[in-house]
Each structure stands twice: as C-alpha cells, then as structure tokens.
Amino acid sequence: MDISYDLLVVGTGGGGSVVARRCNDAGWSVAQIDNRPFGGTCAQRGCDPKKVLVGAAHAVDQATHLHGHGLTAPPAIDWSDLMAFKRSFTEPVSEARERALEDAGIDAYHGTARFINEHTLQVGNDTLEGEHIVLATGMQPVPLPFEGADLLTTSDEFLELDALPDEILFVGGGYISMEFAHIARRAGARVRIIQRDSRILPPFDADCTDRLTEASRDLGMDIHLNTDAVRIDKTDNGQLAVTTRGPDGSEQTYTADLAIHGAGRVPNIEALDLEKGNVDAGRGGITVNEYLQSPTNPRVYAAGDVADTPGLPLTPLSGQESHIVADNLLGDTPHAATYGLQPSAAFTLPPLATVGLTVDEADAQEREVRIIENDLSGWYSYRRIQADTAYAKVLVDAETDAIVGAHLIGEQAPELINLFTLAIRHNMTPADIKDTTFAYPTHGSDLQYMV
Incomplete structure (x- = not known):
C-alpha cells in the first residue's frame, strides 16, 4: 500500500x-x-x-x-x-x-x-x-571480529534471563559490562571481565575508575586489563570457552556459563x-x-x-x-544544536559520576585549573553506612575561580553530580557553595567540604 x-x-x-x-x-x-x-x-x-x-x-x-x-x-x-x-x-x-x-x-x-x-x-x-x-x-x-562472537549474549538478553548462571564472563569493560557485573556479583554469580583497554570505563576519571577496579576485585571479580577476547567455543558440557590474549601476547582460556557482549555499541x-x-x-x-x-x-x-x-x-x-x-x-528560523554540560553516571556499586572538564581536557586546552581531591570514605556520610570507597575530584578554574569539573565515586554520586552540574552551569565558585545552607546531614551538605 x-x-x-x-x-x-x-x-x-x-x-x-x-x-x-x-x-x-x-x-x-x-x-x-x-x-x-x-x-x-x-x-x-x-x-x-x-x-x-x-x-x-x-x-x-x-x-x-x-x-x-x-x-x-x-x-x-x-x-x-x-x-x-x-x-x-x-x-x-x-x-x-x-x-x-x-x-x-x-x-x-x-x-x-x-x-x-x-x-x-x-x-x-x-x-x-x-x-x-x-x-x-x-x-x-558492535560486531566483534573473532570466531564464536555469535555465542555472546547481548545486554537485551541479559535483562530477560529467567535464571542467573553461576559463572558469567563479560567481554568489554564499559557501562554495560561493569553495571551488569555488579548486579550479577551481588546476586551470587562469579564474574570475570575481559577489557582490552588499560582501565575500565575509560570516559571516567582514572582516579575514580582505579578505585572502582580495586573495589570490584575486593568483591571477588576477576578483571583482566589490556586483554583481548580472540575466540569463543562451546565445550562438551555446554559451557563457553573464551580464549584471550594478554598484554604479553600469551593466550589463556576461561570457561563460563554465559559470555556477555559489553564491548561497545x-x-x-x-x-x-x-x-x-x-x-x-x-x-x-x-x-x-x-x-x-x-x-x-x-x-x-x-x-x-x-x-x-x-x-x-x-x-x-x-x-x-x-x-x-x-x-x-x-519553525521559520533554523535552530542549531548546542552541546554544553553532559553529566553522566555509571550505576556500579559504588557508582561513578562525572561532569565538565577532566584533567586531561584542561591540559589539552592549556587551561590552568586547581584540583581539589578528597578521600571521602572516612566522612560521616559514608562511615555511617560502612561504605569503604568514596572519592571526589573537583576542578576549579585558576583565573575565574569557577568550578569547571567534578568526578565522583561513592554513594549518591549520581545525585551529587546534578548539584555540580548546576554549579558549573551557573559559574559558581567554591565560596558560593560554602555560603549555601544545605539540609544536614545529607550527602548534598558534603559539597561545602569537597570544594
């Protein structure tokens, strides 16, 4: 028709x-x-x-x-x-x-x-x-160029699993793999992650992702960095055998009940x-x-x-x-797309969140920034729930004293990043944050001490 x-x-x-x-x-x-x-x-x-x-x-x-x-x-x-x-x-x-x-x-x-x-x-x-x-x-x-890639389970299929397998291997160390890996591990599965990059979640601040890697390993996850998946085979007992190549070129094979595609889209x-x-x-x-x-x-x-x-x-x-x-x-007048602040979060446990400039971006722009770092794990907001991983990195423009970037890991990081997004959008300075009264005791009230 x-x-x-x-x-x-x-x-x-x-x-x-x-x-x-x-x-x-x-x-x-x-x-x-x-x-x-x-x-x-x-x-x-x-x-x-x-x-x-x-x-x-x-x-x-x-x-x-x-x-x-x-x-x-x-x-x-x-x-x-x-x-x-x-x-x-x-x-x-x-x-x-x-x-x-x-x-x-x-x-x-x-x-x-x-x-x-x-x-x-x-x-x-x-x-x-x-x-x-x-x-x-x-x-x-993304299509993966190795034999047996069709044996990988997609994120869509993971979200429809009627039963969770005992052993799960994730190919890739981005959002999909890391978020699903933390869910699966808390649900009792043994988890292995094969990541070709030198660290997990590359778009996020390295100090945050390093802490997440350590926390994930402490939870019992096996994380292999600088490692590629090169072949997947079915075994006689119905499992999958995933052959990997490490940074030294040597190959290693790992078995799993399920292998999940988390290598990008x-x-x-x-x-x-x-x-x-x-x-x-x-x-x-x-x-x-x-x-x-x-x-x-x-x-x-x-x-x-x-x-x-x-x-x-x-x-x-x-x-x-x-x-x-x-x-x-x-409309009668063309409207151009503009892209300003784009806050994002990875809902791992603990979660990561980021907005604004990274240190590398500031360096590339030859922009002088002041970096304020805090290990938050001993702060009241985190100690009261016995959270052992929490960290904040805030970037402040050296000339204007405006907050220009924030990178967090820890409880409520995805909510806190929204506050930093507002602060950056409205050119707020650390003094503006310190002069603001927040409800207490809340994670939001910690902002005064992060800057």
Whole structure:
C-alpha cells in the first residue's frame, strides 16, 4: 500500500517520539515505525530496567556493609522474583505507547524501514512517502571480529534471563559490562571481565575508575586489563570457552556459563539502505549539520544515538535533539544544536559520576585549573553506612575561580553530580557553595567540604 505523510519517524524511543508528538500536535500527518516493541531502548531494554536491578543489588550491598553493625544476615536476591518485578515496569511500555499513538492519531507501523529513494521508505508491504523523514534508530552491539562472537549474549538478553548462571564472563569493560557485573556479583554469580583497554570505563576519571577496579576485585571479580577476547567455543558440557590474549601476547582460556557482549555499541543503520536515500553516514552515525539535518538529503533529519553529533549516547540528550529537530521542522528560523554540560553516571556499586572538564581536557586546552581531591570514605556520610570507597575530584578554574569539573565515586554520586552540574552551569565558585545552607546531614551538605 502506498501512503503519503508529512512526517515519517523511524524509531519510537526518546530521539523520535518528541518530534513525532510535536509535529502531530501541529496538525501534520505522522507515522512512526519500529521493528521492535514500541517505546525504545531506555524504557524497555536499557536504563530503566537496569536501574530496577541495580536497586535490588544496592539493597544487598548496603545490608552487607552493615552486617554486624546493627543488621543481621544480609538479604539475598531471588532472581526470578527480581525479573518479575522488572517486567512490571517494562511489559506495559509497548502497549501503552501504541495506545497513545492511536489516541493521538499517529499511525504505527511494525517492521524494518529501508529507503527506496530520497523520500520513500519500504516497511513490509507498505510503501510510505514522507515530506520529511526523521531517523532515530539508536544503537546496537558492535560486531566483534573473532570466531564464536555469535555465542555472546547481548545486554537485551541479559535483562530477560529467567535464571542467573553461576559463572558469567563479560567481554568489554564499559557501562554495560561493569553495571551488569555488579548486579550479577551481588546476586551470587562469579564474574570475570575481559577489557582490552588499560582501565575500565575509560570516559571516567582514572582516579575514580582505579578505585572502582580495586573495589570490584575486593568483591571477588576477576578483571583482566589490556586483554583481548580472540575466540569463543562451546565445550562438551555446554559451557563457553573464551580464549584471550594478554598484554604479553600469551593466550589463556576461561570457561563460563554465559559470555556477555559489553564491548561497545554502534549506530543502528545497517538495515536502512541509506545510500538509496542519498543519506551519508560514517562510523559515528548519520552525518548531520548543526541543525541535525542530512547535508545530502535535506528532507532527512537524525536525532539521538544514531546521529553523528558531539552528544553522548544519553537518553536526555536524545530527547533534546528530538526537540531541536521539531523546532527546525515547525519553525521559520533554523535552530542549531548546542552541546554544553553532559553529566553522566555509571550505576556500579559504588557508582561513578562525572561532569565538565577532566584533567586531561584542561591540559589539552592549556587551561590552568586547581584540583581539589578528597578521600571521602572516612566522612560521616559514608562511615555511617560502612561504605569503604568514596572519592571526589573537583576542578576549579585558576583565573575565574569557577568550578569547571567534578568526578565522583561513592554513594549518591549520581545525585551529587546534578548539584555540580548546576554549579558549573551557573559559574559558581567554591565560596558560593560554602555560603549555601544545605539540609544536614545529607550527602548534598558534603559539597561545602569537597570544594
């Protein structure tokens, strides 16, 4: 069936949904397309369900630290019950999203979209023509170039495990691996991490990640740095044998019940047939100008993780880009995308968080900064819960005395980083923080002593 629309949106997560809703509200005819359950990655296969699992792991972690300090034997995770609780959040998403689209008058199409020409998409048996097209297809696991890589379990599949295996090996040491590894370890699994880099979570401050590595090893995780996975085989007893190559070139094989792909993600563009739509793309995703518009096919825009922009692959930034695309489709004056502070967190236990300049970035900019470091583990906020890993590094501009960066590990780091984000955005100085009255005793009130 051939159907024409004012706007075709490929993807139903944060990058596509805002622009679809706003253009529909403006009276445009809109269709949204997805080859997976409607609602996007974050709500169903990413941040939200992960955080539900982290909540249980966090409860076990805190109870373990306080065992013998007022608490008796700590609780244990019942994986089946936890999965059922997680599904109470994820299972309603797709039906609710489709019902909302129907109520709004947005047409929903299930299937893989591919370009036929610059203004037409094929979705199953339907041929959809769009005056404008927005691509918001997100990311997918990066293909790994070694034999047996197809035996790896994805993060999507981990979040649907009915039972947790005894031994789990993670290939990669980024967000997915480290967050899931801490969940699995608190749930009783033995965990091994194979990381090709010299440290885990490279985007974060090295002093923070070094402390997390030590804490993870103290918890019983085996972490192998500067090590590559080079082959995976099935064993006769149903396990997986993962062969690795260390920094000295020697090979070592480790067995596990499950091996999980945590070695990074790439823009999900393979199925789109972009060349037929005259849409350029590179390793970073779909090529766009400052207005998030394809330079080679101006009727096409991209938003979220699939677009090659300076934005980090974070849900809030996908939504912001979707708003910018809507502004540019509906407005008379083009609106350029700007990327300021981008706070991020890794929900390990303890968690990491970062915002603003790193020391390396300050050095690269030849910007003189004052570095304020504090080991927080002996501070009241952490000692009262027996947390043994907590650290803060704050960067202050030497000329203006404004706070320009913050890097944290420890309890409530993801919440504290939001306070630092506000401080940096409003050019606050350490004196401004010290002059502020905070509710006490809270982690927030510690800011006065971190700067």
